[in-house]
Amino acid sequence: xxxxxxxxxxxxxxxxxxxxxxxxxxxxxxxxxxxxxxxxxxxxxxxxxxxxxxxxxxxxxxxxxxxxxxxxxxxxxxxxxxxxxxxxxxxxxxxxxxxxxxxxxxxxxxxxx
Amino acid sequence: xxxxxxxxxxxxxxxxxxxxxxxxxxxxxxxxxxxxxxxxxxxxxxxxxxxxxxxxxxxxxxxxxxxxxxxxxxxxxxxxxxxxxxxxxxxxxxxxxxxxxxxxxxxxxxxxx
Numbered sequence: 001x002x003x004x005x006x007x008x009x010x011x012x013x014x015x016x017x018x019x020x021x022x023x024x025x026x027x028x029x030x031x032x033x034x035x036x037x038x039x040x041x042x043x044x045x046x047x048x049x050x051x052x053x054x055x056x057x058x059x060x061x062x063x064x065x066x067x068x069x070x071x072x073x074x075x076x077x078x079x080x081x082x083x084x085x086x087x088x089x090x091x092x093x094x095x096x097x098x099x100x101x102x103x104x105x106x107x108x109x110x111x112x113x
Numbered sequence: 114x115x116x117x118x119x120x121x122x123x124x125x126x127x128x129x130x131x132x133x134x135x136x137x138x139x140x141x142x143x144x145x146x147x148x149x150x151x152x153x154x155x156x157x158x159x160x161x162x163x164x165x166x167x168x169x170x171x172x173x174x175x176x177x178x179x180x181x182x183x184x185x186x187x188x189x190x191x192x193x194x195x196x197x198x199x200x201x202x203x204x205x206x207x208x209x210x211x212x213x214x215x216x217x218x219x220x221x222x223x224x225x226x
Contacts, residue, residue: 004156033213042218043157043201056213090156092214101147102214104156 002027004093004105012111018079021108025072025093031055032074033102034066037088046089049074078110086112116140119202119217127225132189136202136217139183143204143215146178148187151199151219160200161187192224 005024013019025032033056034046045058049068066076072093078085088109092102119136126132134148145164149157161176163169163185169176175188185204189196202217 035216043203043214043216045213045215048213058213092156101159101162103159104149106154106156 004091004103006089006091006105006108008108009106010109010111012113013081014113015081015083017081018077019081019110020075020077021089021091021110023074023076023091023093023105025074025091026103029093029095029103030072031094031096031102032068032072033092033094034074034076035090035092036060037090037107038086043090046076081112083112086110114139116215117202117204117217120220121218122220123223124220125223125225126192128192128194130192130224132192132196132222132224134187134189134200134202134220134222136185136204137183138185138204138215140204140206140215141180141183142206144207145205146176146185147203147214148174148176149201149203149216151201153198157201189222192222194224194226197223 007022031050033048035043037043048056052068063079068074088107090107092104094102117138148161150160151157163176163178166178166180173190177186199219199221201219203214
């Protein structure tokens with residue numbers, strides 16, 4: 001069974017731009033969660049989608065948004081990029097209850113200049 | 114106080130050593146406990162999953178949860194150079210609206226041949 005895939009793997013943007021990241025979960029998994037990983041803060045929860053509905057949200061500004069499609073694929077969008085948004089963005093999927101076990105993709109490394 | 118605290122490391126041990134990795138937490142509602150391993154430039158990989166208190170063994174790895182002390186541990190026996198990675202503890206309250214994982218900041222382990 002194929003794992004979680006994320007595209008693109010690397011991205012360079014400038015301040016003020018916006019970016020969209022994509023995640024395809026493991027086949028059959030309906031929950032997709034997004035995390036931001038930085039050396040200073042570690043892994044921080046952004047939001048979780050289940051059956052196209054946002055079920056849980058972390059403590060990030062409204063510039064960070066996401067959505068999930070009927071095939072469970074998910075996208076996250078960051079508008080008006082700031083230097084501090086440079087990070088590894090990780091997507092994780094789970095079959096049902098995301099709080100139990102989640103399987104991560106390789107991440108998208110975003111650099112904001 | 115952060116919800117999950119993890120020894121910052123880094124940790125360097127000789128091949129064959131027993132490694133003990135630990136996390137403490139403050140939220141008594143956490144019920145699901147996980148250990149992830151993350152190699153450089155990769156996404157976290159689920160290593161061990163435990164529900165509530167107790168021990169769980171999988172090959173050279175043993176996970177322990179002590180809910181009364183709010184303390185979890187991962188033991189690695191006969192450590193190998195291939196175990197060199199960052200280890201992250203993660204925990205959650207449960208599924209549904211409580212589905213997010215809360216992570217420790219991770220500890221980088223180096224196993225010297």
